[in-house]
Amino acid sequence: MSTKSSPRASQRSRTASPNRRERATDHRAAGAAAAPTFKPIHTRRTFEEICERIREQLALGVLKPGDKLPAERELAQQLGVSRNVLREALRSLEMAGVLRLQKGVKGGAFIQQGDTRRMNEVMRDMLSLGTISVRELSEARVHVLDLVVQLACANARRADLDALEANIERTELATKEGRLLDRVECSREFYKLLAASTGNKVIAMIVDSVTEIHMRFVYAKVASSGVAMARLAEKRRQFLAALSERNVELASRLLRSHLESVQRMLEQDPGAMSLHVALADVQPGMRR
Amino acid sequence: MSTKSSPRASQRSRTASPNRRERATDHRAAGAAAAPTFKPIHTRRTFEEICERIREQLALGVLKPGDKLPAERELAQQLGVSRNVLREALRSLEMAGVLRLQKGVKGGAFIQQGDTRRMNEVMRDMLSLGTISVRELSEARVHVLDLVVQLACANARRADLDALEANIERTELATKEGRLLDRVECSREFYKLLAASTGNKVIAMIVDSVTEIHMRFVYAKVASSGVAMARLAEKRRQFLAALSERNVELASRLLRSHLESVQRMLEQDPGAMSLHVALADVQPGMRR
DNA sequence: AATTATTAAATGGATCACCCATTCAATGGA
């Protein structure tokens, strides 16, 4: 308690309340024309207001990635709210991938480059909450991947194909050394690279989100049963060859058939495949 | 400074730190081989831990939609954290659509049915942040809708087709009465219904998210220029007829051609079409 | 007895005033 002398602007001067919405206590002179009984859905809370305010600045282009917001204490004062409630808003925006908070002097709240992994979390929550089913997810994945193959055949660049080639080599190595779980990780990466080769980040984001979940299941299956897809690298090479030749038909057929065999693998001994096992916590190697 | 007498329980009792993770400083015996210089990405904060803990319960099925979490004061005590930081976590989960907080006795934090609109927000943020471009979004939308037509032809039920029919009637009415912006709202609904008719909520969610953004542009365009797509309802009827006959080729062709003409409409006088105008705030009629 | 006010308790919403740990630039000594 050394700084008892803190020159804290101690007045506070009762400026705290004025910014509160004045409750509009429904003194509706209600008489006259029967104002039909509709109330606003629910009173807007300050943190929502703050989030929206910041998102607005973002949409307007006033705030751009890399920019820094004022320090918490200062921003709170500017907005006329307490630091705690401001932090609730910042937290939400941070979880949304919009901000990154950094400690220390020269720290602060920085606008982020968008984090595409956020969609993964949406999918995961929807699955956890039972809003979507594993079946729907798998089905969507098959269809979207089919689309990806088309686009990749049309748009994949040399660098994309090289990256896929390198990935296959890692897969071969992992297979040779018996590192099954690493191989699953390679698969995850394979689809990520494939998605990226479409040249469309929206598509890529979508594919990544459904693939991330799918791979959790594969991971859980492999980890628990020790089974592994046979001739994986070989199949990948065939697929990549078709892709390189821009042979949509063949590439599409190969991938679809592979997906089906993976699906069969997952579905044998279905009792072991629990949604909870696959979703619960972050597996090693799946870390962000 | 009236309350100088505050009997603040100043002991603080040093119970604050024990719940912190002890950094897990990667003492992994790392197989002797030169542990390369990697540090944990950043220290885990309590609110993240809390969020994860709750999500874990969700994934495990311990918590289900409709369930209520303990009251803030109690839960904070159970977790050994302050109420403030617990609230940061709850806020984040609320924004994520996982929880809903309700005031009053008998209030509390209730697990929600998943809110599929959350993906819209992700897309919006990605666009605001410049992570994805409007072009990518439009392109993805065209491709995904093509897929939707295939699936809808295969899976649409009578009820789905009826809903689309009803939507077209509303569109006709809006056209007749010159309510152009309402007609845009009808369009948004049309695609929502179309997406739903695939029978796959994952696909539907994806389509909704890209369509929601797209419709903001259309809305802004119509609102500012007063132009309107000609023969809209007529085209919709043709499309619906093809869909009803499960004629994928025709339906696909009709939709694609329509999308192209909309695109042309949006692109004329491009100067007026600002990303910011379209994204900033919620337009009337687009309210959730 | 039925209905209507009133009250009280529980709960989320918000604020204040702190303290701590981290970070980094400025400072100062070797």
Next chain:
DNA sequence: TCCATTGAATGGGTGATCCATTTAATAATT
């Protein structure tokens, strides 16, 4: 010149306190 020290700024976190809303129990009224 280089390295250690210091100190201020900043996010992370705490605990006490008050407010507003909601609901059930209770009392008052008809």
